[in-house]
Amino acid sequence: MTRLALGLIAGLAAFPVLAEEPAAATMTEAERKAFRDEVRAYLLENPEVLIEAMDVLQQREELAGLDRDTQIIAANSARIFANPNDWVGGNPDGDITLVEFMDYRCGYCRKAYDEVEQLIATDGNIRFVVKEFPILGEASMLSAQFAIALKQLHGDEAYGKAHHALIALRGEPTVETLTRLATDLGFEPQPILDRMDAPEVMAVIQDNYALAEMMDITGTPAFIMGDGVMRGYAPLDIMRDFVADMRADG
Structure with a gap:
């Protein structure tokens, strides 16, 4: 998945109404379209969610990188x-x-x-x-x-x-x-x-x-x-x- 897609997921996770959609396998095509339209409308009205999501993703990646550095240094001291x-x-x-x-x-x-x-x-x-x-x-x-x-x-x-x-x-x-x-x-x-x-x-x-x-x-x-x-x-x-x-x- 792209960084943008991952950021979108992180942003949606912070928006409970959208994060708790029905399982995709049980949704009809009409329901999936309605859900996508709702997500699109929400993001257009609240574009800062994407920025916040990308910031969260970047912070997580940086922390993961720091942890990785620490582990490699310890193993190869x-x-x-x-x-x-x-x-x-x-x-x-x-x-x-x-x-x-x-x-x-x-x-x-x-x-x-x-x-x-x-x-x-x-x-x-x-x-x-x-x-x-x-x-x-x-x-x-x-x-x-x-x-x-x-x-x-x-x-x-x-x-x-x-x-x-x-x-x-x-x-x-x-x-x-x-x-x-x-x-x-x-x-x-x-x-x-x-x-x-x-x-x-x-x-x-x-x-x-x-x-x-x-x-x-x-x-x-x-x-x-x-x-x-x-x-x-x-x-x-x-x-x-x-x-x-x-x-x-x-």
Whole structure:
């Protein structure tokens, strides 16, 4: 059924006279026509019923979505918050963990970067986890592969530097660009480039894809904290409210 039809049903349920019609199987064709005419006349005279019904439906869907997020997060907590393949920044011993699904070529991820950094720095008690989620084409994939390969070869500190550099990168992340970037960061480029297509690197990305699909995350950035999900960019004040709400619930 369409959302409009579901909303109409919800609206009629709030109108007892119409909701208590005889069972369809026992109604004659004339009775069914009379009932439909009565419903139509009522809705034309009271169109706000449809708006109210759609509002109720939207609220129910939102609540169902929140419940679904909570259940999936609870069932996959270690995979989301404590995956050893993920980079951890901020305060590793923070009282709350913020997970971000991000793509280096995403304009909103770049916009959020400074604000997330400010959030973490000013709060001081947030453990920050990055999940590489390249969804914007080959350039995104190359960037993610480079960052993961560097982490696997040289550790978290190296990844943190690459993460910042890739976010700030304005040119296309070609093999030549990444070669220069590795050199600028103080690393021999070829082992990193050779590692980028390794099964261990691709396994990290594929696991993040699968987790995002399970969580109904289709864009970047997306944030998970506590038992809640924030899909899309949000300004710093909203992020702070998100943190405060999760702490209050925790």
